[in-house]
Amino acid sequence: MHTPHTPATDRTSPAKGASPIELVVISGKGGTGKTSIVGAFAALASGAVLADCDVDAADLHLLLQPEPLRRETFRAGHRAVIRTEDCRRSGTCKEVCRFDAVQVHDPGPNARYEIDPVACEGCGVCVHFCPEQAIDFPESISGEWFVSRTRHGPLVHARLGVAEENSGKLVTLVRQAARKIAVEQESRLLITDGPPGIGCPVIASITGASQVLAVTEPTLSGQHDLERVLQLAGHFGIPAMVCINKVDLNPEMAAKIEAACAERDVPVAGRIRYDPAVTEAQVAGRSIIEYGDTPAAHDIRALWATLSREWAS
Amino acid sequence: MQVAIASGKGGTGKTTLAVNLALAAPGPVRLLDCDVEEPNAHLFLGVRIEGRELVGIPVPEVNEERCTACGACGEICQYSAIVALKTKPILFPQLCHGCGGCQRVCPTGAIREVLRPIGELEWGRRGELLFAHGRLNVGEAMAPPVIRAVKRWGRPPASAGAGLAKTPFIQVQPAATGDGDPPAESPAMTLIDAPPGTSCPVIEAVRGSDFVLLVTEPTPFGLHDLRLAVELVRRLDLPCGVVINRDGIGDDGVEQYCLAEEIPILQRIPDDRRVAHAYSRGEAIVEALPEYREQFAALYAALKEYDRHAHTAHTRD
Amino acid sequence: MKVAVTTAGNDANADVDPRFGRVKNLLIFDTETGEHEILDNSANLGATQGAGIQTAKRVAESGAEALITGHCGPNAFRTLEAAGIQVITGVEGRISDALTRFQEGSLKPANGADVQGHW
Incomplete structure (x- = not known):
């Protein structure tokens, strides 16, 4: 399912301690280096709580x-499931389903009706209208979420079952759990790795957050997607900043993005040079900060300093 | 033949592959950009847009004179999009998935469905290439209906019409522009540029394809997300092959994995700074660097060959 | 009249829970008899969507004419408003204290949602 969530409404009370700052790193376009940057932030921040909201493909x-x-x-x-033994083949389910989820095997007098669990939207309309009441409607388990310990602090992460729905709700659960830990531990900062795109899970990741950092790259696609993701942040009233990754890949395009940001009055908080060490660090299972004093590590430190100054004010 | 181009991880080169495969094809192809949250293929193609339609979800509208406040609509709705209190129902159209349950269950016929636009569909062409993409409105959460509309456009008009009559779910309303129906030609290959991830929008994009090309990078992130993507195509019972982009960076994890899982590696696009630069300017590789045309054409031919064998095998069964 | 209060506890000595949609319990207090009952709202804790709307519906069905809570989002507010329920937000501390203040008339109904919710 593709709809919401429980953003700010269900936040733990700020009365129990100062509300933590929640930084959500998103990108619109995938593969711009979001996760590598969040990993580096985790190493730079002390005492932050971390959340991985890219529940589809958490890295x-x-x-x-x-x-x-x-x-x-x-x-x-819920998901609809036909009890084959009680089915009288009225065909009602197929007729009422708007999601093409009813499959008919061996059409004819011995046809076997089945609901494709992947296509089922969980609307329950077939369950209601089946004249034999031969359709069950069990709750479906569609993923797992974890609270873990890492060398940089607590991490809340999740795994959405493959081909499952409702990643938005799982994102909401992850954020709520992370926020609760942050409040309990009196952490000042919650850093969230957001999903790509602008749809359901992204909306669930940013609503009610303190700050969005949009990571882009100096490409035509990067510019196009950044535009949409900034519109989204604006739509939900979340302050946004931009980071241009691999900035030296195409300086001309980088300049265009800078200009577009200036026009929108969105600060460019960081510019990270292309650095093969980022991939090397990934292979080594470490953040670029821990990996060594490389150009990207240097630029991310500068970005971090800018963000920290922003929060201090 | 319908080929979907997918990847668990974003930014691995799905659009690059789709665009270059389409441009290297010897005959007419259809390219459907189903990454409706961030559609990008058009940036590389310079397509002339010929038509545009609004895509919406049918949501309930209540005729209060007929409503008896019986509450049946609120009972059936799984999404809290219609809530029946003691009085007339309250509507939350943005939560509605368009299942039609409330309208069907209403005993007095007080509910009718109206279309709530959530995005748009655009189509056009460039030479022999037929192109369509969808664009989800910013702030909207539900991508699948827009993806469905893009795929519906890609089908021959006859079956599209039949489907429409049956399932109003993906109703499309013509907006003022465009010159009517999608083209009637049926190219030999339909390429689908899928969104990243492994959840509902990807399923919607990939469903019904004959083959899935999984694009990945030879890195730990790439491998991790490739595994998820393979799990997805296996769950859908679809054949797949891997394309390694930025070949030469990272490690050999992807290679080892494909070997162990017996997944063919169909193409390797080297980590070439010129490729990255062409991409950054919004240029197709086969146009900026013609020496690459051959490898994309070879992949196209391999897919066609696979299709021919699959059909022969099927006929023999 | 009946007043609903959001809480994670089971009696008037517990605190008002700031959450509305996904709150564990609803305490329904009757100002005439001084009695209260507890409605278990845990079914909505894991609601797929529209937890606020469904909880609002439960409040309406309980016969309450006022609600005391911490935060209330727009969808829940609209539902409560349609059911003719006074919504009082921003309340903290013990339920018994909140009810006393309510009966004294020192708690003022909100004009709208106080937090950004769904959309």
Whole structure:
């Protein structure tokens, strides 16, 4: 399912301690280096709580090697299941389903009706209208989420089952759990690795956050996607800053992005040079900060300093 | 033949592959950009847009004169999009998935469906290349209906019409522009540029394809997300092959994995600074660097060859 | 009249829970009899979506005419408003104290949602 979430409404009370600053790193376009940057931030921040909200394809754990302390299953809605033995083949389910989820095997007098669990939207319309009441509607388990310990602090992360729905809700769960830990530990900062795109899981990642950092690259696609992701942050009223990764790949394009940001009044908080050491660090399972004093590490430190100054004011 | 181009991880080169494969093809192809959250293929193609339609979800509208406040609509709705209190129902159209349950269950016929636009579909062409993409409105959460609309456009008009009559879910309303129906020609290959990830939008994009090309990078992140993507195509029972982009960086994890899982590596696009630069300017590789045309054409030919064998095998069964 | 209060506890000595949609319990207090009952709202803790809307519906069904809570999002607010329920947000501390203040008339109803919620 593609809809929401429980953003600010369900936040833990700020009364129990100062509300932590929540930085969400997103990118619109995938593969711009978001996770590598979050990994570096984790190494630079002291006492921050970390959350990986890219629940579809979570990679942050590859840099942080978390040790799970708590593991929870994630349930998201219901799925229709036909009890074959009670089915009288009225065809009603197929007729009422808007999502093409009803499959008919061996059409004819012995046809077998089945709901494709991947296509089922969990609307329950077939369950309601089946004249034989031969359709069950069990709750479906569609993922897991974890609270783990890492060398840089607590990490809340998740794994959405492959081909599962409702990543937005799982994102919300991850953020709520991370926020709760931050409040309990009186952490000042919560750093979230967001998903790509602008849809359901991204919206769930940014609503109610303190700050969005949009990571882009100096390419035509990067510029195009940045535009949409900044519109999204604006739509939900979240202050945004931009970081241009691999800035030297195409200086002309980088200048265009800088100009577009200036026009929107969105600060460019960092410029990171292309650095093969980022991939080497990834292969070594470490953040670039821990890997060595390379150009990218230097630039990310500068970016971090800019962000820290921003929060101090 | 319908080939979907997917990857767990974003930014591995799905669009690059889709665009260059389409441009290196010897005959007419259809390219459907189904990454409706961030559609990019058009940036590399310079397509002339010929038509545009709004894509929406049918959401309920209540005729209060007919409503008896029986509450049946609120009971059936799984999404809290219609809530029946003691009085007339309250509507939350943005939560509606368009299942039609409320309208169907209403005993007095007080509910009718109206279209709530959530995005748009655009189509056009460049020479023999037929192109369509969808664009989800900023702030909207549900990509799959827009993806469905893009794929529907790609089907021959006859079956599209039949489907529409049956499932109003992906109704498209013509906006003012465009010159009517999608083209009637049926190219030999339809390429689908899928969104990243492994959840519902990807499923929607990949479903119904004959083959899935999984694009990855030879890095730990690339490998991790490739595993998820392979799990996804296996769950959908689709054949797949791997394309390694930026070949030469990282490690040999992807290679080892493909060997162990018996997944063919169909193409390697080297880590070439000139390729990255062409990409950054929004240029197709086969146009900026013609020496690459051959490897994309070879991949196209391999896919066609695979399709021919699959069909022969199928006929023999 | 009946007043609903959000709480994670089971009696009037517990604190007002700032959450509305995904709160564990609803305490329904009757100002005439001084009695209260607890409604278990845990089914909505894991609601797929629209937890606020569903919790609002439960408040309406309980017969409460006012709600005391911490934060309330726009969808929940709209539902409560349609059901004719007074919404009082920003309340902290013990439920019994909040109810006393409510009966004294020192808690003022909110005009709208106080937090950004769904959209």
